[in-house]
Amino acid sequence: MSDTDAQTLTPALLYRDPKAAMLFLEHAFGFETVMVIEDPDGGPSFHGEMRLGCSTLRIGAEWSADHASPASLNGKNTQTLAIQIKTDVDAHCAQARAAGADIFAEPATQFYGDRTYRCRDFEGHIWVIAQTLQIVTREEAEAASGLKITGWS
């Protein structure tokens, strides 16, 4: 509520059980809970805010017919969340696995110089976690991938 310059774009994730989600995100990925607004009668109103580094994440419930968790959509995702870390991504993966994340792509070093793993959280949201190991030039990335790259910096 205070520092509106901190971040311009804030992603929101919807969960059937948003309170459990906040606990999971603390344990698995190290997010910190900064705010919870909830209905004292246990109603569907819920707004949570979490922070990781300089980023804020909103956590919500399935509050309308157009808002659903992947758990209510046969695991379908229309968005993915990416976490960029500076510490050891293999250790991060081990912590996420211990917290119950479903690791469907084990840590692997990618052509663009990052080491990444992919997982689903307990309601099926897809996350990719990346640690930059090596700075790769556009020419090197194009040669390694066979893709055309515009705007690499």
Added chain:
Amino acid sequence: MEHLRPSVMVGICYRDPRAALAWLEAAFGFETCLVIEGPDGGITHSEMKVVREP
């Protein structure tokens, strides 16, 4: 790749990502900063930046 990235980024899936880039630029003022295309010209990955208000 870039050194300074926010710790959390969000990726949105579209059926037509090229149209999405154009729409998000026109509608919300996002700026396209990276496009990676496959041999068939399809977009495999792209990145946009929010342009801050002055």
